[in-house]
Amino acid sequence: MLDIKYLRENLEIAKAALLKRMEPEKLDLETIISLDDKRRELIKESEALKAERNASSKSKPDANTIAAMKSLGEKIKASETDLNNLEEELQDKLAALPNIPADDVVAGGKENNEVIFTSGKKPEFNFDFKDHVALAESLGVIDYERAAKMSGSGFWCYRGMGALLEWALLSYFIAYHTSNNYQFLIPPFLLTEKSAYTSGHLPKFRDELFWTQDKLCLNATSEMMLGNYHREEILPSDKLPLKYFAYSPCFRREAGSYRQEERGMVRGHQFNKIEMFIFCKPEDSWNLFDELVKHTEALVDGLGLHYQVSKLAAGDCSAAMAKTCDLEVWLPSMGIYKEVSSISNALDYQARRGHTRFKNKDGENIFVHTLNASGLATSRLLPAILEQNQQADGSVKIPEVLRPYLPGAPEFIFPDNAKI
């Protein structure tokens, strides 16, 4: 959420910046400001009435005063109702505004995304290469059919070497983040509606979430959890920045999104992800943003995959974020790069919603900045590893960093002709 005071004082700057990501006809800051003007008037009015009441309630009033206060009480109630309605309207309008894009974020949508870094080269195959679905089938690492039988479409079951490889990836990430002094959290995988609002995923993604009969929803990214971790807290300033990473499965309905381009594990209802999350002082957030980009790059470099990093245009960043970079791995069978990590700086936008603050030198409570980055989502890495590392004989070379986490530290996965 943006700061109404900031908007009042920097109307033109804010407007210009927001237009980088919004349609002009959808941006109406003037209405918001005038609602706030009205809100201030009502506060003045209602507080004057209350002051009057408080003045005569300091001691026992006489009969006349009691009669007068009775009608005053009704006025107060009416004025409070007006104020509440108005505040709700203002909050809704304010909450619907996206974050102000950072200065170096260009205007427009996806088409203006800019590749800022490329690592490695597209692998070339002098044989008929397979896509990851075919590879997973012949290697016996993923069981799509039985997963569909158990859970319906959009799920898969890791099997044997596939399950071990998935676990190895997670272990590799965990070891990496731990060595960088990020603290490991395994959060609950169900969260309350309030938490989903605070994280900014509601109301927008209501239909994308799975809901339980207890009005809890399944975690769709642990960013939802981590953003709430220090909700309504004043963090000790000497403990900042607080660096966390969390593991969680992520559940998404992905209603109606199936396309040929998203076969296999590229998009599903459940996948594993490790998420980095930082709470920091405002002056540190852009340095930490760069740090997060470096960490995600280092993880993919370690796996030896070809990838690119894109800086997203304003319209393609999620609403809470001032700037986002995506790290995308190359999927040869599709001829495209697919996102495995999204690195974002929310500035104080999320913290304002969650009331996460710290005390600065002058004793003032200031909203922290929050950043998050996947580190990483496995469901597109495994396809990239299978496809980019496939050999002429149908085997797949296992990235060296993962071998220590696999029994016998194997160099290759071979087709499994004995599977049932």
Add this chain to the structure above:
RNA sequence: GGAGAGGUGGCUGAGCGGCUGAAAGCGGCAGGUUGCUAACCUGUUAUAGGAGUUUUGCUUCUAUCCGGGGUUCGAAUCCCCGCCUCUCCGCCA
């Protein structure tokens, strides 16, 4: 799922429907005392939002005792609903 107990400032913990933003203690901060430390003494000590102002300080008002409603001229205090914590019983692939 059933029965009960509870939730008050940074912490412990009082609290009678009105003079209680809230006693007392602890802690924190500033100062004093003091060879040093400890002890002691004095003062100070929440957050948010309005308004004013000689505008970075100060004045003033309002709200906040888990949250939301209600009763009342007036609620930390009484009533209802919810959330959370604890105890006991039941259930538990």
